[in-house]
Amino acid sequence: MKNAAGSEERLTFRYSQRMLEMPFPSAVGHAGDAISFAEGDAYPPDMADMTASAVEALTTRRSETLQYAPRAGLPDLRRWVTDYLAKENVRVTPENVLIVNGAKHGLDLACKLFLNPGDAVIVTAPTYMTALPILRSYGPRFIQVRQDSEGLLVDEVEAELRACERNGGPFPKIIYNVFEFHNPTGVTTSEPRRARLLDLAERYNVMIVEDDPYRRIRFEGEPVPPVQALDRANRVIGLGTFAKIIAPGLRVGWVTAAPEIVRKMAVVKSDGGTCPLTQRMIVEYCRAGQLEPHIKTLVKTYEMHRDVMLEMLAKYLPEATTMRPSGGYYLWIQMPEDIDTDHLLPLAQRHGVRYLPGSRFYAAGGPRNYLRLAYSFSSVEEIQEGMRRLAAAVSKSRKAEGPGGGH
Amino acid sequence: MKNAAGSEERLTFRYSQRMLEMPFPSAVGHAGDAISFAEGDAYPPDMADMTASAVEALTTRRSETLQYAPRAGLPDLRRWVTDYLAKENVRVTPENVLIVNGAKHGLDLACKLFLNPGDAVIVTAPTYMTALPILRSYGPRFIQVRQDSEGLLVDEVEAELRACERNGGPFPKIIYNVFEFHNPTGVTTSEPRRARLLDLAERYNVMIVEDDPYRRIRFEGEPVPPVQALDRANRVIGLGTFAKIIAPGLRVGWVTAAPEIVRKMAVVKSDGGTCPLTQRMIVEYCRAGQLEPHIKTLVKTYEMHRDVMLEMLAKYLPEATTMRPSGGYYLWIQMPEDIDTDHLLPLAQRHGVRYLPGSRFYAAGGPRNYLRLAYSFSSVEEIQEGMRRLAAAVSKSRKAEGPGGGH
Numbered sequence: 001m002k003n004a005a006g007s008e009e010r011l012t013f014r015y016s017q018r019m020l021e022m023p024f025p026s027a028v029g030h031a032g033d034a035i036s037f038a039e040g041d042a043y044p045p046d047m048a049d050m051t052a053s054a055v056e057a058l059t060t061r062r063s064e065t066l067q068y069a070p071r072a073g074l075p076d077l078r079r080w081v082t083d084y085l086a087k088e089n090v091r092v093t094p095e096n097v098l099i100v101n102g103a104k105h106g107l108d109l110a111c112k113l114f115l116n117p118g119d120a121v122i123v124t125a126p127t128y129m130t131a132l133p134i135l136r137s138y139g140p141r142f143i144q145v146r147q148d149s150e151g152l153l154v155d156e157v158e159a160e161l162r163a164c165e166r167n168g169g170p171f172p173k174i175i176y177n178v179f180e181f182h183n184p185t186g187v188t189t190s191e192p193r194r195a196r197l198l199d200l201a202e203r204y205n206v207m208i209v210e211d212d213p214y215r216r217i218r219f220e221g222e223p224v225p226p227v228q229a230l231d232r233a234n235r236v237i238g239l240g241t242f243a244k245i246i247a248p249g250l251r252v253g254w255v256t257a258a259p260e261i262v263r264k265m266a267v268v269k270s271d272g273g274t275c276p277l278t279q280r281m282i283v284e285y286c287r288a289g290q291l292e293p294h295i296k297t298l299v300k301t302y303e304m305h306r307d308v309m310l311e312m313l314a315k316y317l318p319e320a321t322t323m324r325p326s327g328g329y330y331l332w333i334q335m336p337e338d339i340d341t342d343h344l345l346p347l348a349q350r351h352g353v354r355y356l357p358g359s360r361f362y363a364a365g366g367p368r369n370y371l372r373l374a375y376s377f378s379s380v381e382e383i384q385e386g387m388r389r390l391a392a393a394v395s396k397s398r399k400a401e402g403p404g405g406g407h
Numbered sequence: 408m409k410n411a412a413g414s415e416e417r418l419t420f421r422y423s424q425r426m427l428e429m430p431f432p433s434a435v436g437h438a439g440d441a442i443s444f445a446e447g448d449a450y451p452p453d454m455a456d457m458t459a460s461a462v463e464a465l466t467t468r469r470s471e472t473l474q475y476a477p478r479a480g481l482p483d484l485r486r487w488v489t490d491y492l493a494k495e496n497v498r499v500t501p502e503n504v505l506i507v508n509g510a511k512h513g514l515d516l517a518c519k520l521f522l523n524p525g526d527a528v529i530v531t532a533p534t535y536m537t538a539l540p541i542l543r544s545y546g547p548r549f550i551q552v553r554q555d556s557e558g559l560l561v562d563e564v565e566a567e568l569r570a571c572e573r574n575g576g577p578f579p580k581i582i583y584n585v586f587e588f589h590n591p592t593g594v595t596t597s598e599p600r601r602a603r604l605l606d607l608a609e610r611y612n613v614m615i616v617e618d619d620p621y622r623r624i625r626f627e628g629e630p631v632p633p634v635q636a637l638d639r640a641n642r643v644i645g646l647g648t649f650a651k652i653i654a655p656g657l658r659v660g661w662v663t664a665a666p667e668i669v670r671k672m673a674v675v676k677s678d679g680g681t682c683p684l685t686q687r688m689i690v691e692y693c694r695a696g697q698l699e700p701h702i703k704t705l706v707k708t709y710e711m712h713r714d715v716m717l718e719m720l721a722k723y724l725p726e727a728t729t730m731r732p733s734g735g736y737y738l739w740i741q742m743p744e745d746i747d748t749d750h751l752l753p754l755a756q757r758h759g760v761r762y763l764p765g766s767r768f769y770a771a772g773g774p775r776n777y778l779r780l781a782y783s784f785s786s787v788e789e790i791q792e793g794m795r796r797l798a799a800a801v802s803k804s805r806k807a808e809g810p811g812g813g814h
Binding site for chain 1: 421423424446
């Protein structure tokens with residue numbers, strides 16, 4: 001049968017506008033025995049032992065765990081989440097909780113509920129790189145605000161909102177942020193700033209999406225109350241996850257929001273319910289009292305990893321600067337201005353070390369001399385060797401470009 | 408702080424257009440000891456024993472199964488899918504396979520890749536009710552085509568496409584269908600119709616989304632080759648799932664499509680990879696030779712369920728008509744014209760039986776005297792008792808409305 005347009009061209013795929021506008025950055029390679037500081041993966045020797053929970057789930061609760069699950073999640077897990085959050089002063093009932101396939105799934109649902117193409121979204125510069133394609137797939141306009149050592153600059157948010165007000169709107173729809181141990185910078189937003197941001201969100205009817213995966217991975221100091229703990233007008237959509245406190249592979253997280261939002265999300269979730277097996281394994285694991293000792297182990301490991309990485313940074317790359325994060329998984333490294341971390345990456349990979357270039361963390365452009373190092377996945381020995389390799393790559397790159405060489 | 412608009416109204420949620428246009432049908436209640444013919448749930452006594460696979464996955468492969476998974480899925484499972492599909496004459500390589508959180512997730516990704524608001528989608532009338540909110544969340548225009556005993560009426564599709572051609576386009580983007588044991592009607596589309604539809608899809612550059620969950624739940628007769636087995640121009644996006652052949656709760660399915668499509672889907676999937684634990688459990692279960700005997704058990708059970716339900720229908724509701732499906736999970740029942748199955752539902756629930764009214768299966772309106780009964784979940788005794796209850800509800804409804812009463 002003849003092609004209707006009479007040409008081969010008709011047979012290229014007719015993608016949606018969102019896909020045509022979507023940047024597809026090249027993957028950071030996995031090849032060889034490269035040491036990886038790229039992804040926020042869990043440290044393999046600290047993987048939780050979930051075997052007993054799985055056996056329990058698959059034998060005494062086979063009908064529950066192998067059947068379609070309730071769209072909103074297992075009632076036992078929704079209740080568990082409310083108890084867990086109560087300790088953080090977030091007062092929610094099970095009707096406020098939706099179980100999802102990881103926090104990223106929750107972000108996708110928040111976008112689906114609120115974003116029309118062209119709606120403005122406020123993010124920090126830099127922001128969590130994986131949030132960007134999720135947001136982008138809804139065609140938003142990005143407003144970038146900066147951070148300092150106390151976190152997101154609420155003054156900049158307020159200036160943007162006031163400008164909208166002067167222009168008669170429309171106001172941004174979503175403020176997305178990791179307030180506790182920000183990804184990638186490690187910065188924690190102070191309580192006064194959280195409260196002020198929430199006031200603005202209420203006044204201008206903007207939703208705050210509070211992505212909070214790292215809260216419990218704290219090495220020192222006191223946690224700041226979640227933004228949602230201060231929320232009286234249901235302007236916060238909280239995103240939580242078991243990825244960083246039990247295991248990423250279980251793909252179970254939660255959304256906390258107004259019951260109306262949770263009900264709508266459950267309908268457009270359209271996935272037959274989040275896996276009841278992994279939900280039940282988590283309930284059993286936590287009920288058996290294994291969560292808190294496990295988190296203690298993780299915090300000890302990651303604190304040591306952080307310290308070793310900071311030490312190696314000082315030793316091998318003294319011209320680099322970073323903040324010393326009090327928790328989380330990452331160092332956000334500022335390199336000298338002549339280092340373009342996108343250009344450096346292939347060379348670093350040839351030297352056997354992987355990282356994520358800073359450019360991936362900006363919604364709309366940013367400096368080129370930053371990079372993110374995850375200290376979570378690699379062992380102490382790998383961190384030592386990986387940092388040596390990174391320094392060697394930097395040194396090689398500078399020699400290749402010659403004195404005063406740019407690009 | 409005063410609300411910017413000075414009124415309470417500003418604090419209603421500013422949902423996206425897609426959410427404002429989305430119908431939210433009231434849930435079919437779960438209360439009491441009602442016998443459920445509503446959802447396509449698995450028969451609990453036939454739940455697979457996955458314990459050994461889980462123990463294997465969680466002990467010898469702990470680092471793999473508790474870590475983030477590769478976005479496209481575990482290589483072992485992608486390979487397994489290609490081998491499985493080769494037996495159905497679908498020739499794909501692992502690069503054509505994306506592992507997803509169930510077939511519905513695959514449909515969502517297909518919509519994300521292809522649909523702009525207003526793009527036309529072709530569906531059957533009736534079609535799978537859960538596909539509708541997924542499609543609707545992308546704001547499409549629906550074109551409904553009818554079916555007969557040989558399946559989807561390709562003549563109607565062709566007439567629609569020719570009309571587009573005369574008008575200079577745009578052509579529909581997606582044809583969505585369950586070709587084998589259609590949900591809800593049970594109809595299987597014949598091979599000549601599949602081939603003609605594929606020719607049309609190629610000629611007019613429309614993607615066919617072939618949702619194929621029930622293929623192996625066949626009681627009699629020979630399977631028809633999947634549409635994808637006939638595809639030479641990558642116009643088919645195949646959706647497969649382990650839900651109906653192992654267990655719904657595992658939430659693992661697959662998409663088969665051109666490598667370019669699979670790569671793009673993997674990026675916008677943005678979920679940290681589908682759960683590697685349930686993926687690995689499936690690989691181990693299948694490698695242990697447990698899949699084929701399990702499918703045999705399921706087919707025997709569901710065939711018996713179908714037979715009992717047909718027998719009870721003839722006994723208790725002789726005025727109802729249905730097709731005798733050769734496979735799948737459902738009976739699609741035509742009731743006399745004076746029965747509105749939406750009106751009947753609350754009464755049926757008070758009589759202790761649940762079903763889905765036919766109206767839920769139409770993208771844009773349809774007759775009111777149909778209903779779908781799933782024979783998968785309930786036992787033989789429950790099917791017998793449930794059908795008696797349904798007949799009692801119908802009889803009560805007619806008495807209440809009096810002779811000649813309509814609505």
